[in-house]
Amino acid sequence: MCLMQTAPPGPVGDLTCDLLDEREFQTELRVLYSEVTIFATRFIQDSAVRLEYLTRARAFQQKLEAAVRNGEMTAKEAARRANRMRNALLEI
Numbered sequence: 001m002c003l004m005q006t007a008p009p010g011p012v013g014d015l016t017c018d019l020l021d022e023r024e025f026q027t028e029l030r031v032l033y034s035e036v037t038i039f040a041t042r043f044i045q046d047s048a049v050r051l052e053y054l055t056r057a058r059a060f061q062q063k064l065e066a067a068v069r070n071g072e073m074t075a076k077e078a079a080r081r082a083n084r085m086r087n088a089l090l091e092i
Contacts, residue, residue: 018075025068025075028082029061035086060085 036057044050064078073081 021075021079022068025064025079025082028079028086029064032082032086032089033057033061035089039089 036054040050040053040057044053061082064073064082067073068075068078
């Protein structure tokens with residue numbers, strides 16, 4: 001539960017936290033795709049393989065966006081998942 005204070009008359013309930021979570025999620029998606037693109041450009045020489053890698057990364061991003069949109073996970077959960085994927089990529 002978010003206990004962030006808002007000035008009256010401001011958003012009610014968790015609306016402010018939901019907006020912040022959505023921003024965090026969108027930021028994590030941008031960072032993830034940026035890292036994926038950098039990795040693909042630097043380390044995948046074969047253009048067909050690189051394109052497939054980027055296509056799969058975009059599909060992962062769209063899957064997360066759909067899961068949030070359909071209520072299967074929260075924006076915060078999806079942001080964490082995108083962050084874990086990015087961290088795993090950086091460990092390679």
